[in-house]
Structure formats: structure tokens, C-alpha cells
Amino acid sequence: MRITAGLVTVASFVATAATIFNAFLINKQFYPAMVYLTKSNASMAVIYFQALVLVYISFQIIRSIFFGDLRAAEAEHLSERAWHAVLETCLAFTVFRDDFSPLFVLQFVFLLLIKSFHWLADDRVDMMERSPVITIKFHVRIMAIIGLLSGVDSYLVSHAYFTTILKGASSQIVFGFEYAILLTMVLHVTIKYILHMHDHRMRTLQSWDNKAVYLLYAELIINFVRCMLYGAFTIVMLRVHTFPLFAVRPFYLSIRSLHKAFFDVVNSRRAINMMNTQFATATAEELASMDATCIICREEMTAETQPKRLPCSHVFHSHCLRSWFQRQQTCPTCRNDIWGRQAANNAAEARQRAAQVVAGAMNGQPQVQAQPQGQAPPPMRPLDNMFPNIFAPQVAFAQRPPQAVPQQPTQGAASQQNGDIHQQPPAGGQPGQGQFPHPIFYAPPPLVHGMPLPPTHNMMPPPFPPMPGGFMAPPPPPLPFPPRPTFDGLSDDELRQIEGDTRTALEGRIRLLQNVSTLLDAAVMHMQIYVNAMNSPIVNLPPSQQTTTGSTSLFSNSAEEMTASEEAQENQPSTSANRADVSENEQASSTATPTQSKSLFSSESSKSLSGPLSGEGSAMNERADTPERSPPAMTRTPSSEEIRRRRLERFNHPSSVDSPSTSNT
Amino acid sequence: MAGYALKRLMTEYKELTTRPPEGIIAAPIDDENFFEWECLITGPDDTCFANGVFPARITFPQDYPLSPPKMRFTCELFHPNIYQDGRVCISILHSPGDDPTGYESSSERWSPVQSIEKILLSVVSMLAEPNDESPANVNAAKMWREDRAQFEKIADNTVRKSLALPLAEN
Structure with a gap:
């Protein structure tokens, strides 16, 4: 290829020299020789061809100055784009056949030449991303070519503008718009170059995340400007000449890339949003x-x-x-499709959050207190906080290792540990306990409508009649309970998918089970809300006390603790007195709690050895401890107080029915 | 983005050179461009392509590993899943969006989890077990199904050609 190009060049030079020599040989003088050359078609053809060769040579020279050797991909791109450009130029000639002159052709050829350098610069800057090493020579070359091209472009744009202003509409409009579009390309290349250069400098330190985003926005804006320019060009051309057929392809291409850039930006924004929030x-x-x-x-x-x-x-x-x-x-x-599961999670989360708000309003207890530091089973986390009363013992047991070193012994932790004490006698009798690392496994099976579910909860196993009895004795009020999972919502296809033994079928089953577990969680939560509501007369005690007594009445089987809870309920009328008591105790407890939690733990561990007999001691222990404990910060707004009071009134009756039945067991 | 592509390609190159899989060599063609690789694949043992060494070229996109690379054998290879021009047609090289054959489940498609090594290993297993369900070269698929002896003869000649051995008598 090179050799043929060289040969053609040499042949062209020889032919030109021969033609000129021939003209001088015939005419002897300069002026007649010139006339002869311009009149003779054959000589003119040779000279035109020579001009083309000169353009080619100058292209090669500039290319080797600014770009060096082209890579294979660059050469390929160049020839591909050059063919399209030549084709469009030929179409443009048909539009401007009136203006057709050697000067016009020369301008078009020059435009092509300039365009090709733009493409090369674009490719070369894109190459920066792929190349591990970038030399100073490269930077100098790129900066020089960017400067040169922007200079040439802006000069020619202004030239075309002033020519049009002075002499009226002509083919200069085309050149003006072409160079304006090339100017946008230079701008784009410059932006990309700066971003890549910055990236390269940062690369040694760390990766630069935002580059892709900046590149996307740059592309969007540049493409938008380009589309505007093409649109304006088409309108102007339609008014001055005819429809610019040669501009259709680039116009279409730029619209398409604008479209793509737009959706890239939208998708990227959505992805970023998703990353940050979900x-x-x-x-x-x-x-x-x-x-x-x-x-x-x-x-x-x-x-x-x-x-x-x-x-x-x-x-x-x-x-x-x-x-x-x-x-x-x-x-x-x-x-896995992140949307599908995300949607399910969101729904569950929203339900939980709503319930949390209700529960918070009812017992006025900040929910975030029972959170030990440094342990994070993320998806189920909220559940721990959801059920401070029921779960406190289990959570405390399951997370005993981190609590053994009492970090931040908050009120919640103290109440948890206290709950643990009460829970200890059954725990000692239950050998398989503590196998499950995660608190969620200790969740009582949702005993909704007395539904006999297999006992996954080893705190309340079947051979432990008093507790479930005590728990289930109150007739469950009509709950606005989420519907049990049916297969009605699934289409035949989905059902068939679930039946199979392929991977997708298994995934389908798992998904279904996850839905079921979400519903079960919701059920547990509802139960909790109602249990809270029933115990709410006791709420008039400081919440921490209420926590312990609540869990006592729910989980204990020892008669002593029963009496404790009944005592607590007797206290019910003297609310105001209790509150005053609490505020007094607050200061004392803030200092007392750290040591207290330790002592609680040691007493608990000794008790677990001594077995079920220590139940009485623990109850006494509890009663001794309670006054020292301060309530969590009680921030109850007037409206929530109002709601609470109304609820109390509503549930006063059932709870008074409830307490005898509890003591019966 | 492509800064990551370059980094990842370098990581993979390091892995491939330190712990090369058996029968596979792969490396970038030159230091300046990590996005063009050349690789040599030996035909799996106990198949008609055994002992052959087949050169191929892998072209990586700017946004690798988000988009799959393209692979193309630079030698002649008569195989149901290789186009006449050497392009390899296996599902791991197709991004989940497009489905040229309509046979592939998206779980077999390209994902950033895949790597050059996995691609080359699946090409080796493709050489061992052609998939005539979605052929790129219909003639080869037909011959593989109906005239296994002739297919093996052609494969044997391909192997000989790749090793610059004299062709077998037909």
C-alpha cells in the first residue's frame, strides 16, 4: 500500500514535470505556456491530480508530525469515515453545482483534510484510556493538535460568517456550519483529554469514580449542541438553497448519539441513586x-x-x-434481578416501619435502644428493635458474647439482661439452646388463630405448657391480618416454573418462601402490637419496668414472677407517683448502670449452674434492681399521648380479663 | 471507566502468566495496547483436535468487563461453532441483551464475573464438544452430525496445518 502510494506520488510528479516541460518546449515563453496548459484538458487533468497528491503528501506530513504512526484501528476508522465524508462531499457538490469552481473544490478538500485530523485526534484521545503509559511527547502532540485545530476552526467559522454577512448567502454557509460542528468536536476532545489526563494522574493514587459521569455529561451536552447546529443548518439551507441531502446522515447520527447519551445519563443517575439509597x-x-x-x-x-x-x-x-x-x-x-427482590424488601420494610411507628406511639418507648454495637445482620436488623419486649431475652442470649464486655451499657441493654435472668431457668433446662446464631430464629412462631405451626422456637417448646398457654390464653382479637400466601396470584406459567426441578424453579420456590417469611414476620409484629396494647395498663410504670414485667408475664412459669407481675398491675392507678419516682431515679441510675450490668451477668451465670431453683432469687433480684433503672428518654408528643390514652381505655377491659387467666396457668 | 478496564486486563494478564491454565497461552499483542490479545489454544486431548495449536485474537471493548470481548481464530478451523471468518460463537461471549441464536439462556451469557481464562477454557471445551444446536457453520454442524469420519479427517488436517505437518492422504 505504502509502495503504491509512493509510486503514484512519484509518477504524478514525473507526469507534471513532463507536462510543464512539454508546454515550455512548445511555446518557449512563460505566458503562452500557461495559456497552453490551462487550455489543454490533458495537462489540466495531470495538474489536478498533482494537486491531489500534494494534499495527500501534506496530510501525511502533518499526520507524522502530530500523530506519528497510526494504529490499525485508527487507520481503519479513518478510511471508513473518509469514505462517508467523500460521499457526502459529492452530494454537496450537486447542491452547489452553480458555485462549482476549482476554489470550491479546494475548500471542500481542505475541509476533508481538517475533518480527518479531528477524527484522528478523537481516536487518539480515546486511546489514552487504553494505554498504560503516556509519554510527554504524546501530551505535547495532543495539545498542539488541539490548539491548531481549534484555531483553524474558529478562524474559518468567523471567515464564513463575515463572508455571508458581507456578500449574502453562499456556499460559505455550509463551511461555516461544518467548521462550527468541528469546533464542538474539538471541544469534546479537549474535555475528554483533560478528564483522561486527570484520571491518569490520579490513577497512581486511587481510582477516580466520577470520570465516567463527567464523560457522559460532556457527551450529552456536546451532542445536544451538535444537534442544534444541524437543526439550524437544515433550516437555513431550506430557506436559502434546497434540502441539504448531504447533512442527513451526520444529522441522524448525532441525533442517535444524543438519544443514547441521554438514556445513558438517565440510567447512570438511576444506578447511582440506587447505589446510594437502597x-x-x-x-x-x-x-x-x-x-x-x-x-x-x-x-x-x-x-x-x-x-x-x-x-x-x-x-x-x-x-x-x-x-x-x-x-x-x-x-x-x-x-438475580435486583428490582424484583428490592420491591419485596421495600414492601416489607414499609410495613415494618409503619408498625414501628404504631408501636412507638403506643408504649412511647424509643425503639433503637436495644442495639448492641458492632453486630450487623443487616436485613433483619429492624426486627430486633421491633420487639423489645418479647425479643429482649432472646436477643440478649443470642448476643451474649458482645455484651459480656459491657460497651455502652444503655438502659435497653440493662433491661435485656434483666430479661435474660428471667429466661435463664428454662434456658438451663434446654440443652440445644444457643445453636442459632441469629436472633430471628428465636422468634416465637406466629401463633395466629391458634395455627399449629411446627415449633421452631426453642425458647417455647411444646413440652413447656405454661408459657404458650399463658401467651395464648387471651382470645385473639380479630386481627387485620395479612392474607396467608396463596398461589392464586401466580399465573400458570409461574406455577409450572415452581414445580420443576431446574434452577429457576428452585429460585422460584425460594422466592415464594421468602414471601411467606415476610408475611410471618408481619404476623409476629401484629401480635406484638396487640400484646403491647394488652399490657398497656402496665405502661404507666416506667417503660423499663414495664419491659421486664411484660416479659415476665409472657415467658416465666414461676409463681413468684406471676405475683410480681400482678403486683405491677396493682400499681397501675398510682401513675403520677411512679413517674415522680422515676425522675428522681434518673440521675442515680446513670452512674449505677455500668457496674450493674456486670453484676447482673455474673449473677446470671451462677444461676444457670444452680438450675431452676434459682427462679425465686432472680425474681427478687429483679425487684431489687428495678428502682435503680432509669427509663429511656421519654419523648412523647401530646398527640401520641392522646392516642395512647385512647388505646388504654379501649384495652383496659380485655387486659383485666386477661390477668386472671394468666395467673390460672 | 476504561481505566478500570485497563487495570482489570493487567490483573488478568498477571494471573494468566503466573498461573497459566493448561494448554492456553494468552497475552496482549503489544505493551501500548492492552485491548488486543493474542492467544494460542491447544486442542483438547482425546478429541479430533488433539495436539493442534490454534492461534486466536481477542479484542476487548473499552468498557470491559461490562461488555464481552470478541474472539476470532486467525487460523482456518472447521467447526460447528466457528464462523467461516474465524469468529467464535459461544454464549459466554454474548452479552445478555442480544441473542443472535435464540437458544441461549441468559445464565450462560457474559457477565463481569467471567474472565479471559474462563472464555478460553470454554473455547477448549467447545472444541471438544461442538454444540450443533445453534451452529455458526452449518456445513460443519451437518457433517459433525452425519459424517463424523469426514469431520474428523478435516479436523486432523487442520491440526496438521497448525503444526506445519504434511497433510494426510485423502
Whole structure:
């Protein structure tokens, strides 16, 4: 290819020299020789061809100055785009056949030449991303070509503008718009160059996440400007000449890339939004306990990069996930659709949150108190806080290791540990206890409508009649209970999918089970709300006391504790006195609690050895402890107070029925 | 974005050179461009392609690993899942969005979890077990199904050609 190009060049030079020599040989003088050359078609053809060769040579010279050798991909791009440009130029000639002159052709050829350098610069700057090393020579070249091209473009735009102003509409309009569009391209290349350069400098330190976003926005804006320019060009051309056929293809291309850029931006924004709001950030401990390699970029994840955990519990860099979600909204590893599960989670979460608000308003207890530090089973976390009364013992038991060192012995932790004491006698009798690491497994099975579910809860096993009896004795009020999962909502296809033994079928089953478990959680929560409502007369005691007595009446089987709870209920009328008592105790308890939690723990461990006989001691212990404990910060708004009072009135009657039945067991 | 692509390609290159899978060599063509790789794949043992060494070229997109690379054998290879021009047609190289054959479940498609090594290993297993359900080369698929002996003869000649051995007598 090179050789033929060289040969053609040499041949062209020889032919031109021969033609000129021939003309001088015939005419002897300069002027007649010139006339001869311009009159003779054959000589003119040779000279035109020579001009073309000269343009080619100058292109090669400039290219080797600014770009050096072209890469294969660049050469390919160049020839591809050049063919389209030549074709469009030929179409443009048909539109401007009136203006057709050697000067006009020359201008078009020059335009082509300039355009080709724009393409090369564009490709070269894109190449920056792929190349591991970038030399200073490269930077100098790129800066020089960008400066040169922008200078030439802006000069020619202004030239075309003033020519049109002075001499009226002509083909200069076309050149004006063409160079204006090339100017946008230079601008785009410059932006990309600056971003890549910044990225390269940052790359040694850390990865620069926002580059992709900036690039997207730059592309969007540049494409928008380009589309506007083409639109304006078409309108002007329609008014001055005819429809600009040669501009259709680039116009269409720029509209298409504008469309693409727009949707890229939308998707990217959505992905970023999703990353920031919907997925939990993996903590340093979680990362330490797993293989902390991001499978997308094959690099280590650290807590500083804020890796994100998907609902399917796969963890990735947030920036890797973001760029993947721009393309697809699935987990890269297991290909679970994040939307489907996300929607289910959201619904459950919303339900939980609503219930939390109700529960909070009813017993006026801040829900976030029983949260030990440093343990995070993220998706189920809210449940621990949901049921401070019922779950406090179980949570305390399940999380005993972190609490053995009492970090931040809050009121909630103290009340938990107290609950633990009461729970201890049954715990000693139950050998398989503590196997389940997660508090959620201790959740009482939702005994809704007396539904006989298999006892997964080993705190309340079947050979333990008093407790479930005590729990279930009050006839359940008509609950606005979420419907049991049926298969009615599923289409035949989905059912068939679930029946099969393929992977998708298994996934379907798992999904169904997850829905069931969500519903069960909701049921437990409802039960909790009603239990709270029934116990609410006791609420008039300081909440911490209420917590312990509540859990006592629910879970204990010893007669002593029963009396304790009855005593507590007797206290019910003297609310105001109790409150005053509480405020007095607040200061004292703030200092007393840390030591207290330790002593509680030691007493508990000794008791677990001494077995069920220690029930009485624990009850005494509890009674001794209660005055020292301060309530959590009681922030009850007047409206919630109002609601609470109304609820109390409503539930006063059932609870008075309830208490004898409890003591009967 | 492509900064990540470059980083990841370098990581994979390091992994491939330190712990190369058996019968596979792969590396970028030159230092300046990590997005063009050349690889050599040996035909799996106990198949008609055994002992052959087949060169191929892998082209990575700017947004690798979010989009799959393209792979193309630079030698002649008569195989149901390789186009006449050498392009490899396996599901791991197709992004889940597009489905050229309509046979592939999205779980077999490209995802950033895949890697060069996995691609090359699946190409090796493709050489061992052609998938004639969605053929790229219909003639090869037909011959593979109906005239296995002839297919193996052609494969044997391909192997000989790749090793610069004299062709077998037909």
C-alpha cells in the first residue's frame, strides 16, 4: 500500500514535470505556456491530480508530525469515515453545482483534510484510556493538535460568517456550519483529554469514580449542541438553497448519539441513586470475614471504597456496580434481578416501619435502644428493635458474647439482661439452646388463630405448657391480618416454573418462601402490637419496668414472677407517683448502670449452674434492681399521648380479663 | 471507566502468566495496547483436535468487563461453532441483551464475573464438544452430525496445518 502510494506520488510528479516541460518546449515563453496548459484538458487533468497528491503528501506530513504512526484501528476508522465524508462531499457538490469552481473544490478538500485530523485526534484521545503509559511527547502532540485545530476552526467559522454577512448567502454557509460542528468536536476532545489526563494522574493514587459521569455529561451536552447546529443548518439551507441531502446522515447520527447519551445519563443517575439509597454498605468486619475481591474489577475491596451488598448478599465496589447497573439491573454473580427482590424488601420494610411507628406511639418507648454495637445482620436488623419486649431475652442470649464486655451499657441493654435472668431457668433446662446464631430464629412462631405451626422456637417448646398457654390464653382479637400466601396470584406459567426441578424453579420456590417469611414476620409484629396494647395498663410504670414485667408475664412459669407481675398491675392507678419516682431515679441510675450490668451477668451465670431453683432469687433480684433503672428518654408528643390514652381505655377491659387467666396457668 | 478496564486486563494478564491454565497461552499483542490479545489454544486431548495449536485474537471493548470481548481464530478451523471468518460463537461471549441464536439462556451469557481464562477454557471445551444446536457453520454442524469420519479427517488436517505437518492422504 505504502509502495503504491509512493509510486503514484512519484509518477504524478514525473507526469507534471513532463507536462510543464512539454508546454515550455512548445511555446518557449512563460505566458503562452500557461495559456497552453490551462487550455489543454490533458495537462489540466495531470495538474489536478498533482494537486491531489500534494494534499495527500501534506496530510501525511502533518499526520507524522502530530500523530506519528497510526494504529490499525485508527487507520481503519479513518478510511471508513473518509469514505462517508467523500460521499457526502459529492452530494454537496450537486447542491452547489452553480458555485462549482476549482476554489470550491479546494475548500471542500481542505475541509476533508481538517475533518480527518479531528477524527484522528478523537481516536487518539480515546486511546489514552487504553494505554498504560503516556509519554510527554504524546501530551505535547495532543495539545498542539488541539490548539491548531481549534484555531483553524474558529478562524474559518468567523471567515464564513463575515463572508455571508458581507456578500449574502453562499456556499460559505455550509463551511461555516461544518467548521462550527468541528469546533464542538474539538471541544469534546479537549474535555475528554483533560478528564483522561486527570484520571491518569490520579490513577497512581486511587481510582477516580466520577470520570465516567463527567464523560457522559460532556457527551450529552456536546451532542445536544451538535444537534442544534444541524437543526439550524437544515433550516437555513431550506430557506436559502434546497434540502441539504448531504447533512442527513451526520444529522441522524448525532441525533442517535444524543438519544443514547441521554438514556445513558438517565440510567447512570438511576444506578447511582440506587447505589446510594437502597443497598447496604458492607462493613470492614464483613469484608474481613469473606473473600474481599470485587469480582468485577478483580481488586481488593476496602471499607473506604464503600462496597455495596446486594439483596443476594454479593458484595462489589460501588463504582463497579454502578457502571454495571447502567447496562443491566441484575447481580453480576447470580444474575438475580435486583428490582424484583428490592420491591419485596421495600414492601416489607414499609410495613415494618409503619408498625414501628404504631408501636412507638403506643408504649412511647424509643425503639433503637436495644442495639448492641458492632453486630450487623443487616436485613433483619429492624426486627430486633421491633420487639423489645418479647425479643429482649432472646436477643440478649443470642448476643451474649458482645455484651459480656459491657460497651455502652444503655438502659435497653440493662433491661435485656434483666430479661435474660428471667429466661435463664428454662434456658438451663434446654440443652440445644444457643445453636442459632441469629436472633430471628428465636422468634416465637406466629401463633395466629391458634395455627399449629411446627415449633421452631426453642425458647417455647411444646413440652413447656405454661408459657404458650399463658401467651395464648387471651382470645385473639380479630386481627387485620395479612392474607396467608396463596398461589392464586401466580399465573400458570409461574406455577409450572415452581414445580420443576431446574434452577429457576428452585429460585422460584425460594422466592415464594421468602414471601411467606415476610408475611410471618408481619404476623409476629401484629401480635406484638396487640400484646403491647394488652399490657398497656402496665405502661404507666416506667417503660423499663414495664419491659421486664411484660416479659415476665409472657415467658416465666414461676409463681413468684406471676405475683410480681400482678403486683405491677396493682400499681397501675398510682401513675403520677411512679413517674415522680422515676425522675428522681434518673440521675442515680446513670452512674449505677455500668457496674450493674456486670453484676447482673455474673449473677446470671451462677444461676444457670444452680438450675431452676434459682427462679425465686432472680425474681427478687429483679425487684431489687428495678428502682435503680432509669427509663429511656421519654419523648412523647401530646398527640401520641392522646392516642395512647385512647388505646388504654379501649384495652383496659380485655387486659383485666386477661390477668386472671394468666395467673390460672 | 476504561481505566478500570485497563487495570482489570493487567490483573488478568498477571494471573494468566503466573498461573497459566493448561494448554492456553494468552497475552496482549503489544505493551501500548492492552485491548488486543493474542492467544494460542491447544486442542483438547482425546478429541479430533488433539495436539493442534490454534492461534486466536481477542479484542476487548473499552468498557470491559461490562461488555464481552470478541474472539476470532486467525487460523482456518472447521467447526460447528466457528464462523467461516474465524469468529467464535459461544454464549459466554454474548452479552445478555442480544441473542443472535435464540437458544441461549441468559445464565450462560457474559457477565463481569467471567474472565479471559474462563472464555478460553470454554473455547477448549467447545472444541471438544461442538454444540450443533445453534451452529455458526452449518456445513460443519451437518457433517459433525452425519459424517463424523469426514469431520474428523478435516479436523486432523487442520491440526496438521497448525503444526506445519504434511497433510494426510485423502
